Amino acid sequence: MFVRPADTADEKLLWSMLYEASYAHENGMDSPDQLRDVPTLAHYVEGWGAAGDLGVVGGFDGVPVGAAWLRLFGPDDPAYGFVDADTPELAIGVAPECRGTGLGTALMSALLDTARDRYDAVSLSVRLENPARRLYQRLGFVDVEGSDKVNLAGTTSVTMVLRFR
Ligand SMILES: CC(C)(COP(=O)(O)OP(=O)(O)OC[C@H]1O[C@@H](n2cnc3c(N)ncnc32)[C@H](O)[C@@H]1OP(=O)(O)O)[C@@H](O)C(=O)NCCC(=O)NCCS
Structure with a gap:
């Protein structure tokens, strides 16, 4: 298993992992490319490598199959787990055939280790x-109290936050 920092060349992988993280297949999408037309999802990845972006990719035998990343959002364009403009939101996905292998844990640990030097907190939806x-x-x-909301699938999502300090 390997985990390394994500760079701008990893954007395609991030679109694929966003497809997993957002359960896009449940909404009738069969390709990560279709996410580009859904603004509330596309803004997690579009223009990857912007200031404040932070991510890791990981996999096995040199083949990347998962990613975890953070991005800041503003109150004018909040993502699903928006807390405030200083708290980046985390997204994570691992290819279905590689889940339950410990990769997700390794990706989260590596990303949060780096994030704690840069941010006071991290959120997710x-x-x-799940x-x-x-x-x-x-x-x-x-859990962020009172953050429950109905998601695209018609079930309930909650915002969670990790405070480093
Ligand atoms: C969540 C996810 C990134 C974890 O990656 P992973 O490599 O499976 O993680 P690990 O093997 O380290 O297992 C960690 C936890 O992931 C979850 N997990 C494990 N296998 C899973 C699977 N097949 N499906 C969903 N979650 C799973 C479990 O909570 C597990 O902890 P547990 O063993 O205490 O229950 C991955 O399962 C995934 O991509 N799931 C679908 C997309 C998703 O839900 N993304 C997060 C949206 S908020």
């Missing part, structure tokens, strides 16, 4: 029924 909530809770994320 997750469905209540088993990934256990991973986030293990790493110190807690």
